[in-house]
Amino acid sequence: TSERVQFKPAELYVEVHKREKLACGACEKDVSVAPAPSAVISKGRPGASLLARVIGGKYVDHEPLHRMSRMLERLGCS
Numbered sequence: 001t002s003e004r005v006q007f008k009p010a011e012l013y014v015e016v017h018k019r020e021k022l023a024c025g026a027c028e029k030d031v032s033v034a035p036a037p038s039a040v041i042s043k044g045r046p047g048a049s050l051l052a053r054v055i056g057g058k059y060v061d062h063e064p065l066h067r068m069s070r071m072l073e074r075l076g077c078s
Contacts, residue, residue, distance in 0.1 A: 002036045004047035012075045015047065 004015045019034040040048050057063040 002039075003045060004037075004039065005045050005050050006047040007050040007053045010075070012050075012072065 001019065002017045004017075006013055006015055017037050019036065021031065021033045023032075024030040040046065040051055046054075054068060057068050058065065
């Protein structure tokens with residue numbers, strides 16, 4: 001499975017993507033797993049909507065990162 005943390009206004013949620021793992025029934029040696037969905041940051045958990053919120057808050061609204069982190073903690077993101 002892979003997870004992406006997404007942002008809805010006043011709500012944080014975790015998207016879970018489950019991937020199948022397939023093996024040969026006769027020999028069980030050839031195991032294949034479906035590829036993970038693409039990520040904005042390689043091997044990172046934040047999704048596109050959360051990054052858009054952080055970048056918009058920082059550079060458009062001039063919101064300091066320490067205030068943004070406190071706001072995200074109140075929403076349940078630790």
